[in-house]
Amino acid sequence: MNQREKEQYLREYSILKSQGKPFFPYAVAKDGAMAVVTMISIIVMAIVFGAELGPKADPTTTTYVPRPEWYFFFLFELLRVIKPAILTPLATIGVPTICLVLLVLLPFYDRNAERRPERRPVATTAGILTIVAIGYLTYLGAAAGSPNEIDMKVQPQYEAGKLVVAQSGCLACHKIGENGGQIGPNLTDIADKLPKAAIRRTLDNPTAPMPSFADLDEGKKTAMVDFLATLTGEPQVVDGE
C-alpha cells in the first residue's frame, strides 16, 4: 500500500463514516441483541451439558487417556499427522509457532490495498484452506476417540496384553476393532492371518516403518502376543456375561 492508496482509503472511509449512523444507539442495539444471544447460548449449554467432574486425579495410573478441550484438538492432531519421532518438535512447537508468526505479521506481508475478498484470491484461498484444515483436524480429533484405548471386550487373562498394546501406540497406525488408524494393516483379525509365532517374529523384526519391539520387557511382550493371537475378527465371549 503506497501513500496514494493510503490517502485514498482514508478519504473514502471518511465519506462512508460520515454517511453512517451513530454508534449509540444503532450499533449498541445490535451488540446488545448479540450479547443476549451469547448469554442464552451459554446458559442453555450450562443447563444441558452441565459441568461433569471426573474421578479424582491419580498420578499412579498411566492408563488414563488425556483428552484436551475440543478447541485444542487441531493442535493435538498435528502430532498424529506429523508422525516420525524426529519431527515431533516440528508438530508440537514448530508448526504452531510458524503459524502464529505468520498470523501476527499478516498486515506486513499482505500489503495489497484491495479489501474485497473476491479480489484477493490468494488471501481468501489461504484463509479458507486454513479454516478447512483446522476444521478437518478438529473433526479427526473428535472422531478418533482416545489414542490409546481399545473398546473391545476380552477375556480377563488378556486384559494385560490389551493394555500393553493400547499403551504402545499401535493404534497410531493399526486398527483394532473400532479404534486406530489406517496406515498399517488392520489387526482386528490378525490371528486369522498369522500364527502366534509369526506375530512375535513380526514384533521383533518388523518391516519399516514399524518400530521393533525386540527390546520390550519379556512379560509385556508375551501378554501382547497372547492378546493379538486372540484377534479373530469375531466378538469375544466374555465369561460372566
Next chain:
Amino acid sequence: MAKLKLPAPPLPAALQPKPKRPGTAERVGPVEQVKEGAISAVDWVDERTSVTGAARWMMFRKVPKGTNWFYTLGSSTLFAFLSQATTGVFLAMYYDPSATRAYESTRYLTNEVFLGEFVRGMHRWGSSVMVVLLFLHMGRVFFFGAYKYPRELNWIIGVILLVLTMTMSFTGYLLPFDQRSYWATIVGVNINGTGPIVGPFMSDFLRGGAEFGQTTLSRFYAIHMLLVPGALAALIGAHLYLVAKLGTTAPPWLKANEPQEFNRERV
C-alpha cells in the same frame, strides 16, 4: 425518513394532562429535584475528569454505512469474557488451589453449593463460546481485509488476545484436578517440553520444577486468575480504544461516492 408517531391512548378526561393556568408559578416537583441532583452530580464528576467528553466520543462516534451483524462478533466476544470474569469470581469463592483440596472443593462446589454446577457449567461452556466467537470475529476481520492500513496494530493486539485466551483455557483446564484435566495438562506441559532450546525450560517453569504437583497447581492458578486476566483486560482496553479511534471498517464492497451535500459541507 418520517418518524411514525403512535396516537395517544384515549384517556378519560380526568386523567388527561391539563394545561397550566396562566400566572401560576412553575412548580418544582420531586422528579425535577432528582433530575437536578443527578445533573449536578454528573457535573461535579465531569468538572474534575472531563469524562463526558470521552463518553460522548466513544458512544456518539459514527459507524460507517453498511455496518451489519458481522460487526457484533467482537463485542459478543467481549461479552463472553465479561461472563467468564463474573462466573470466575463466584467459582473462586469456593475453590481451593491446593493439590489435596482442589478436587474436593470442586466437588463440593459442583454438588453441594446452591447453583454451583450451573455457574461452573457457565464458566466451562462460556470458554467454548468465547473461543468460537473469537475465531468468528477473526475470520470476519480477515475476509473483510480489516487488518489493513491503518488497523495493523489492532490486528496484532487481537492475535495476542487469541494466544492469551488459549492460555486461559489451557491453565483453567487443570484446576478441577480430576483425571482428565490432570493427564491432559501433563501431556500439554510435555508438548511444551519438546520445543527446541527453550522447550525444557518452559515446561520446567510451568511445572514449577521437575515434578508435577502442588507448585504446578499454584502456578496454573495464579496464571489463570491474576496474570492472564489482567493482561487480557488491559489489552482489550487498548483494542477498544483503537477501534473507537480508527473507526470500524465499512464492508469492503461498499463504494464511497461523494454526494453533493457532502462536498458542500467540506468546502
